[in-house]
Amino acid sequence: MPSTAFQARYLDVLASIYLYNEYRGYTALDRVIEAVRLRCPDDPQFTAEVIRHRADERKHYVMFKRWFELQGRMPLRLDTRFGHIDRFIQWVFGCSIDQLDTGNVVADPAEFERLCRVIMLGSGPINRATRLCAGPDPAAQPPRSCRPGADADLPDRSHG
Numbered sequence: 001m002p003s004t005a006f007q008a009r010y011l012d013v014l015a016s017i018y019l020y021n022e023y024r025g026y027t028a029l030d031r032v033i034e035a036v037r038l039r040c041p042d043d044p045q046f047t048a049e050v051i052r053h054r055a056d057e058r059k060h061y062v063m064f065k066r067w068f069e070l071q072g073r074m075p076l077r078l079d080t081r082f083g084h085i086d087r088f089i090q091w092v093f094g095c096s097i098d099q100l101d102t103g104n105v106v107a108d109p110a111e112f113e114r115l116c117r118v119i120m121l122g123s124g125p126i127n128r129a130t131r132l133c134a135g136p137d138p139a140a141q142p143p144r145s146c147r148p149g150a151d152a153d154l155p156d157r158s159h160g
């Protein structure tokens with residue numbers, strides 16, 4: 001059984017990594033939405049699904065941010081070395097997220113399918129982290145500090 005200090009540190013590291021990844025996810029999806037709107041104007045349902053996914057990512061980001069804010073602490077400062085989506089994009093497309101030309105990727109059906117697979121891979125592990133944040137009983141409601149969307153308008157202190 002790990003010590004309380006070890007558990008607290010583990011949760012700090014885990015929550016910081018998720019916070020970073022959710023941030024990278026929803027901001028990258030902003031660019032994907034822009035490209036999808038340009039390239040797929042006749043498919044509003046698909047655009048709406050991407051927008052919903054972006055909203056989920058943002059909700060997860062706010063959830064982890066709030067977890068730190070309610071404790072009056074800052075998350076660990078992380079960079080792309082801790083980003084799942086950063087690594088997946090690098091492996092699949094051979095460039096960073098910032099270098100990825102989302103317009104060209106969306107225009108090419110095969111490339112766009114690869115991007116969708118990367119996005120799906122990057123958003124998978126959230127449920128495990130949410131359960132850890134909620135406590136040992138997986139059937140229990142997350143504590144108030146972990147509820148998504150509890151306060152979406154708090155200032156962003158984590159990615160300066």
Ligand SMILES: [Fe+2]
Nearest residue numbers: 057060123126
């Ligand atoms: Fe997420």
